[in-house]
Amino acid sequence: METRVRFAPSPTGPLHMGGVRTALYNYLFAKQKGGKFILRIEDTDSQRFVPGAEEYILESLAWCGIVPDEGIEKVESADGKVTYKIASQKSEKNPHAPYRQSERKSLYRKYAEQLVENGYAYYAFDSAEELSKLRAEAEAAKQTFIYNYESRTRLKNSLTLPPEEVKRLIETTDTWTIRFKIPQDQTVKMDDLVRGEMEVETNTLDDKVLWKAADQLPTYHLANIVDDHLMEITEVIRGAEWLPSLPLHYLLYKAFGWEDTMPRFAHLSLLLKPDGKGKLSKRDGDRLGFPVFPLKWTNPETGEVSRGYREDGYYPEAFVNLLALLGWNPGTEQELFTLEELVPVFSLDRIIKSGAKFNVDKAKWFNEQYLRKRSPEQLAREFRPMLKTEPGKFSDKYLAQVCALIKERAHFVNEFWDISKALFVAPEEYDQNDVKKFCTPENLSHAKELCNLIAENEIPSFTDAQTAEDYKSLCCEKIEELLTGYIKSKEWKMGQVMNTLRLFFTGNTRGLGISDIIYFIGKEEALKRIEAGLKATE
């Protein structure tokens, strides 16, 4: 039998990184089994629809490289840009279309009514106000009101009302619901791929609403089970927040007579706040300084902006990698995996049962690893738009060599400018603490002498014709030998003179090597900066 799994988000806001992880695990499982990964939109809550959320989900998954096999259609715009949309039309690729539950609306009612006919569900006519009143009363008495085997005998529903009255209410009112009739005194035995066997007594469960006349829509529970069945889902991999409704879902499969084809379930533990308590939420990211969402999101109602991994400079490879290892491990000590590499090693039985706290430092480390794997040329392309100076002034080769020089000093490309700006522009000011420390009369006179030394000697500098080898063996060493040789012969303190020069070149005394700087900026600019520095600090 073909493995068919689905990711079924609700478009009520931006997709959370925990949601992306759920999608990722579904994707990996499907790919490994040679099966299908299906995307389905669960938008049965007409109240909470958020414009743009669906597009956000699609774009997030595409950014991560998690492309569904079923449920989406490719859209190619005139300029050749590829995006995706939820499939509404049946096709060979999308045999179960539409994949948006709001478009499947008409289909669910008959399933709910089928359950009523067979005695597994009933019509309920209690108004929302009546129910919330009952809940409030129960709460006041320090009890919990639940609609169950006991209370249903005292409430307004098709089990207590005469048939004519039920018929009349169905026809003349539109606030009724269909509720599932949880069987009495039974034990539901469940099996979870991650957690193993579990048991729940049916008497602790409540009669959940399956279908609402008010908007003619099913609730999650009905729509989810019906669609999973119709779409022939074989494994349901979803978040642990669904664990409490698993007994209901088992009971629903049984009531429909679909036990033979019921999917197997795997419940993923939650992503927790890095500090404190509770599951990771939108607020935590703002508070602790990291994104909770894959992409930047602007709330269409409030205009509030939430940062995204993509915009913060993370590579999708790094994001996918860190997500994969948050709650799962391969059982080996390997930590770096591309999406493709994850496919063969992934397994549901190595998913961790307990919740995982997200750790920003480790996330940055992952990005650093992928940054280091990039070629200087690739990094140069990413870096160019971030240059805060006339970008046309610097060649691709220049940028590539700069990137090669600095790539191990950064976690993100967006740190490159701060690290290397001395190679593009002269410092505008000098760190006053460093000036105090290093601009002693002695150091300044040494700097003056080195200035003369540079002026009188041939100093190799970067040209587009040079290769990385030239840089290493010829230029850098030559400059370095000239400077260090001279300093040593004079028996000066290396750290003092060099830092004075660095101060003049970069504005402070931390960072790049002196010979590297001279090589990249060239003799003329080097002399200019030393002279400017001497003048400013005299």
Place this chain on the structure above:
RNA sequence: GGUCGGUUCGUCUAACGGUUAGGACACAAGAUUUUCAUUCUUGUAAUAGGAGUUCGAUUCUCCUACCGACUACCA
């Protein structure tokens, strides 16, 4: 409150009843270096507590504590 789930270094985690409880991130120290960073070496650091089963429990059972999810005509 009720139901269900979880608990190994600060964090992510490994250890199909037998290990000096391993790795990674972070942190610290040392080495290298003209500074910073890199790199290399080393180090600090954990089985929530209590019973039981067993020759032997991180691992199995129970109790306690703590954490979490759920408890809507939301998903």
